[in-house]
Amino acid sequence: MIKNYKMEPVIERNSIPSLLKILSSDYSIIAPQERNGEVVFDDLKDPECLVLGYKVTILPPKKYLFPPEEILFTYSGKGVRTPSITSKKLLIFGLSLRDLEAITQLDEIMSTPHPDYFYWKRRSRSILVGVTDESVHAPPGGDLILERMDDELYRAIPLTQAGKKIVKGRFFKKQDILPHKGEGNQVMEELRKLLLDPETLAEAVKWSRAEGHPVWEELGKRCIGCGICTYVCPICHCFSMENSVSLDGSTCTRCRKWDACTLPGFARIAGGYDHHPSQKKRYYNWYYHKFVRGYKEYGKSQCVACGRCQTYCPARIDIEKELLGIVKDYREACG
Numbered sequence: 001m002i003k004n005y006k007m008e009p010v011i012e013r014n015s016i017p018s019l020l021k022i023l024s025s026d027y028s029i030i031a032p033q034e035r036n037g038e039v040v041f042d043d044l045k046d047p048e049c050l051v052l053g054y055k056v057t058i059l060p061p062k063k064y065l066f067p068p069e070e071i072l073f074t075y076s077g078k079g080v081r082t083p084s085i086t087s088k089k090l091l092i093f094g095l096s097l098r099d100l101e102a103i104t105q106l107d108e109i110m111s112t113p114h115p116d117y118f119y120w121k122r123r124s125r126s127i128l129v130g131v132t133d134e135s136v137h138a139p140p141g142g143d144l145i146l147e148r149m150d151d152e153l154y155r156a157i158p159l160t161q162a163g164k165k166i167v168k169g170r171f172f173k174k175q176d177i178l179p180h181k182g183e184g185n186q187v188m189e190e191l192r193k194l195l196l197d198p199e200t201l202a203e204a205v206k207w208s209r210a211e212g213h214p215v216w217e218e219l220g221k222r223c224i225g226c227g228i229c230t231y232v233c234p235i236c237h238c239f240s241m242e243n244s245v246s247l248d249g250s251t252c253t254r255c256r257k258w259d260a261c262t263l264p265g266f267a268r269i270a271g272g273y274d275h276h277p278s279q280k281k282r283y284y285n286w287y288y289h290k291f292v293r294g295y296k297e298y299g300k301s302q303c304v305a306c307g308r309c310q311t312y313c314p315a316r317i318d319i320e321k322e323l324l325g326i327v328k329d330y331r332e333a334c335g
């Protein structure tokens with residue numbers, strides 16, 4: 001029997017902490033680690049604490065590129081001062097394929113119509129390394145992906161010059177390996193299928209609103225407007241601006257903070273008029289932005305089916321179930 005072996009760069013699992021130790025002389029390393037029984041992205045002080053093979057982190061890695069709160073500038077009698085970033089370059093290690101895909105989308109969103117200066121200040125100094133149990137057919141982004149072949153071995157898939165440079169290091173060797181069958185990520189498989197046809201998803205969401213589908217009334221009652229789904233989403237990127245003036249009036253600081261369209265006040269404007277006065281309207285707007293506007297502007301839905309919003313929603317709203325229901329009713333009604 002002919003076996004379909006292929007020479008590929010590989011790294012052993014127990015060499016990964018040593019690789020990270022070496023890389024930490026050039027980069028600040030961010031990687032998944034356990035905190036109180038959950039897995040979170042955090043500064044990696046001890047590479048032995050790295051957690052791989054986790055399901056999903058609470059907050060997505062976007063917090064390192066688009067922080068929850070950030071001073072844009074301070075104005076004083078001496079002029080305007082913008083904070084500078086002088087720290088080491090960032091290496092975010094252990095990203096899932098979903099999070100890599102989300103950052104690829106964020107890169108596009110943060111580039112149009114004008115590049116977001118603050119996002120790109122960090123992003124251009126970042127290296128992204130994915131680690132996955134799934135077999136990688138179409139790499140969704142990043143600089144390097146490590147695909148787990150078995151308990152001991154990871155195949156390296158470098159995607160950029162920075163990724164190739166890492167793979168040239170002494171912890172990688174070339175080895176014959178069999179094609180990886182990959183177990184796949186079982187999270188939200190049905191939603192992933194829907195996302196392959198973003199046009200139908202956009203049409204179905206628009207149709208459901210125009211037809212007064214009862215789902216919006218029901219979800220508007222269940223949603224408590226806490227904003228968690230937005231904060232944990234790896235693609236949501238809305239923000240608000242806040243100016244604070246010191247008591248003596250000598251300085252003014254402008255800060256941007258994550259915002260969420262499900263929060264009361266998100267669409268309130270000067271004079272008190274609120275474009276989304278009910279929770280039903282606010283909740284629909286979240287879907288509209290992701291599935292209708294996202295498709296119109298970028299040709300894809302702003303969702304990668306990571307599962308965070310449904311995992312951490314206190315009202316247990318399951319976006320996959322709701323969208324499946326909407327698309328099913330749309331297909332039945334519109335053929």
Ligand code: SF4
Nearest residue numbers: 223224226227229313
């Ligand atoms: S997490 Fe759940 S309850 Fe909170 S805003 Fe989102 S949908 Fe509503």
Ligand code: SF4
Nearest residue numbers: 233303304306307309
């Ligand atoms: S599943 Fe929820 S949290 Fe994850 S990308 Fe989609 S909308 Fe965002």
